[in-house]
Amino acid sequence: MLGAIADDFTGATDLAIMLRRNGYRVAVAIEEHDPGASARTGLDALVIALKTRTAPAGDAVASSRGALDRLRSWGAEQIYVKYCSTFDSTDEGNIGPVLDMVSEELGAERVVVAPALPANGRTVYHGHLFVGGDLLEHSSMRHHPLTPMTRSRVADLLRPQTRYAVAEIHHETVRQGPQAVRAAIAAAPARYVVVDTIDDEDLRVLGAAVAGSTLVSGGSGLACGLPSPGTTADTWSPGQGASRVVLCGSASATTRRQIAAAARTQPVRRIDPATAVRDPEKEIDAITQWVQAQPAGTAPVVYAAGEQADLVHEVDGRPVAPAVEHVLARAARRLVGQAGITRLLIAGGETSGAIVRALGIGLLRIGPEIATGVCWSSADTAGGETVALALKSGNFGPDHLFTSAWDRLA
Ligand SMILES: Nc1ncnc2c1ncn2[C@@H]1O[C@H](COP(=O)(O)OP(=O)(O)OP(=O)(O)O)[C@@H](O)[C@H]1O
Numbered sequence: 001m002l003g004a005i006a007d008d009f010t011g012a013t014d015l016a017i018m019l020r021r022n023g024y025r026v027a028v029a030i031e032e033h034d035p036g037a038s039a040r041t042g043l044d045a046l047v048i049a050l051k052t053r054t055a056p057a058g059d060a061v062a063s064s065r066g067a068l069d070r071l072r073s074w075g076a077e078q079i080y081v082k083y084c085s086t087f088d089s090t091d092e093g094n095i096g097p098v099l100d101m102v103s104e105e106l107g108a109e110r111v112v113v114a115p116a117l118p119a120n121g122r123t124v125y126h127g128h129l130f131v132g133g134d135l136l137e138h139s140s141m142r143h144h145p146l147t148p149m150t151r152s153r154v155a156d157l158l159r160p161q162t163r164y165a166v167a168e169i170h171h172e173t174v175r176q177g178p179q180a181v182r183a184a185i186a187a188a189p190a191r192y193v194v195v196d197t198i199d200d201e202d203l204r205v206l207g208a209a210v211a212g213s214t215l216v217s218g219g220s221g222l223a224c225g226l227p228s229p230g231t232t233a234d235t236w237s238p239g240q241g242a243s244r245v246v247l248c249g250s251a252s253a254t255t256r257r258q259i260a261a262a263a264r265t266q267p268v269r270r271i272d273p274a275t276a277v278r279d280p281e282k283e284i285d286a287i288t289q290w291v292q293a294q295p296a297g298t299a300p301v302v303y304a305a306g307e308q309a310d311l312v313h314e315v316d317g318r319p320v321a322p323a324v325e326h327v328l329a330r331a332a333r334r335l336v337g338q339a340g341i342t343r344l345l346i347a348g349g350e351t352s353g354a355i356v357r358a359l360g361i362g363l364l365r366i367g368p369e370i371a372t373g374v375c376w377s378s379a380d381t382a383g384g385e386t387v388a389l390a391l392k393s394g395n396f397g398p399d400h401l402f403t404s405a406w407d408r409l410a
């Protein structure tokens with residue numbers, strides 16, 4: 001079995017759907033949840049979703065060590081450390097410390113570093129990470145509030161975070177095929193090896209080259225390149241019910257375009273940040289009632305930022321971001337528990353983490369792909385409801401996602 005440790009919840013489902021696309025039977029375990037032997041039986045891969053992307057290195061290493069121990073005790077023979085395709089981290093970030101710990105535990109002396117996800121425009125060429133046609137440092141990630149990416153060479157991003165050397169393998173070698181890449185990895189004078197990957201064929205070459213490695217690392221793209229276990233996808237059911245809601249804590253430009261597109265045909269309502277901070281119960285009540293009042297068959301959208309100017313950092317000296325997460329998480333709990341909503345599309349990694357935790361979900365069963373890196377999953381909540389959930393990374397998905405995603409449940 002392949003065991004994966006993902007540093008956020010949307011990244012975990014992104015990796016899971018790439019594995020499923022590649023013929024793996026896969027599920028996502030939330031944080032410390034043990035799915036139990038019967039749920040693990042027959043899986044080719046199990047992804048543990050952590051919420052460590054911006055955690056202090058010590059905390060992230062401790063959580064990742066726990067995840068590694070669980071995966072190994074459940075029979076994982078190959079470990080995949082999943083981070084963001086835009087390598088979201090700072091010089092104090094935890095990608096290096098987590099890789100150092102996992103590689104030491106597994107005795108892995110060479111580890112590939114492959115953030116590329118070409119299907120979503122993330123490519124690595126001559127060691128530099130690109131987003132579309134732009135270097136990472138010239139993409140919107142330059143202005144990310146928590147992990148502003150102001151350099152693009154992956155080795156330069158990783159070096160300050162690790163005590164080991166970092167080398168590069170360039171496209172000239174990748175073009176020569178898996179054997180050349182395998183030999184170059186073995187000969188690299190470094191523990192970490194950033195490998196150029198500009199398209200899915202490069203990922204297949206790399207995947208074949210690292211097929212027997214005990215440890216690989218990257219975005220989700222590498223999962224498409226790993227050799228397929230050749231199993232047929234398991235059956236999947238979204239459970240009963242048809243009522244829908246879209247909950248957006250993400251403030252990314254992509255999510256804002258998706259909100260604007262949905263607003264042309266669907267009811268939309270913005271969370272009031274001041275009420276979220278000052279009187280969260282009032283805002284939770286208002287949102288729950290508003291969603292329930294919308295016509296049957298619609299997919300009401302609750303969002304927190306429709307434009308850049310909506311981003312308010314503080315109200316009365318108190319931070320807005322956790323208040324918005326709390327309101328969305330509590331509203332989700334009520335919408336599922338009291339209003340009987342069973343289909344939820346959630347935008348944003350932090351937001352997804354807050355809502356999945358509030359619903360008391362332990363395991364996500366992976367269903368159909370909606371867009372690159374976004375899929376439906378089904379899960380049982382702590383309250384005993386079965387829900388269909390799509391967890392969308394802030395930057396993923398086409399503009400029409402909030403109206404088209406439901407077709408995949410039909
Ligand atoms: N109007 C607002 N003012 C302040 N903070 C907000 C506002 N709207 C949303 N937020 C906060 O911004 C954060 C968005 O993070 P989240 O990870 O959910 O989305 P993202 O960064 O777009 O997605 P991803 O991490 O998947 O790329 C959340 O903590 C949310 O509560």
Ligand SMILES: O=C(O)[C@@H](O)C(=O)CO
Nearest residue numbers: 011014084085219349393
């Ligand atoms: O790799 C990506 O870009 C995504 O899976 C993700 O982790 C964004 O949060």
